[in-house]
Amino acid sequence: MRRLSLFSCISFSILIASPSLAKKADSEVIEEKSTEQAKQAEPVEPEGNPPKEAKAKPPKEDKKPEPMGPGIKPTTPEIPGTPWRVHDGTRPQPVAVKPAGALTTPLPEDAKVLFDGSSTDAWLSAKTGEPCPWLNKDGVLVAKAHSILSKQEFGDVQVHLEWRIPSGRKVNGQGGGNSGIFLMRLYEVQILQSHGNQTYPDGTAGAVYGQTPPLVNATLPQGEWQSYDIVFHAPHFNDDGSLKAPATVTALHNGIVVQSETEIMGPTVYRKLASYPKNLPEKAPLLLQWHGDPVEFRNIWVRDLK
Secondary structure (H helix, E strand, O other), X not given: OOOOOOOOOOOOOOOOOOHHHHHOOOOOOOOOOOOOOOOOOOOOOOOOOOOOOOOOOOOOOOOOOOOOOOOOOOOOOEOOOOOOEOOOOOOOOOOEOOOOOOOOOOOOOOOEEEEXXXXXXXXXXXXXXXXXXXXXXXXEEEOOOOOEEEEEXXXXXXXXXXXEOOOOOOOEOOEOOEEEEEEOOOEEEEEEOOOOOOOOHHHOOXXXXXXXXXOOEOOXXXXXXXXXXXXXXXXXXXXXXXXXXXXXXXXXXXXXEEEEEEEOOOOOOOOOOOOOOOOOOOOEEEEEOOOOOOOEEXXXXXXXXX
């Protein structure tokens, strides 16, 4: 395995994710939706009034989601400055580049360990705020149940993590081998088994999801460990809460640059155009996404860049 040289930075303090953030988990992109529906009581007719004639309700339309994938032009919004739409399957596929292998980078002296195989204590359930529901199986963190949040919050940050899609698992497009790392809980770098598996380019491994495809597809075959090395700079806002400077991200996938100081258009959304709301926090937890697939993780550490 090759080694990656790292930057120096100051140490940081531990903050616990607030209950309000935990309650905001499982957003539209994370797609953990409640199946319960509110029940509405039928109106009661006053005594002495004749009953109203029942009106037949029109049958509900069976609306199927619009298909998306390679070669499909969706009806999603256009991305400004490009001829492409969000999740546009007609956008050129990233060229596949064969990496030498994942970067298994030893822990720097000033880094904060989020997972080293010994404990899941650095994480909480994003849905409930309870202890991490994911499995620690032989020193490997296995996705399960809900997305998880780091207890500590970060703004400008360097992140290293390694991930793997289990071999033999059926993968097709966005299904079977899907997760993501959300910087500040808002901005997703896509995790996907993209070796020999095409999807819409802004949903490929290493993409800023729904916004910017990776420069190349550096995904290794299924069953092999992959690495991400990410440098993220948080957005800045004016005194009135309006955007002053967008967030940026540089990302290396298995040692190959796939995002280079890419400007992020706003918090990640599904099938919509991202934009910045006012007054976002300066720091927030990292989020690892549960997308229904048992994606595996190891060697996760971060360095605060402020």
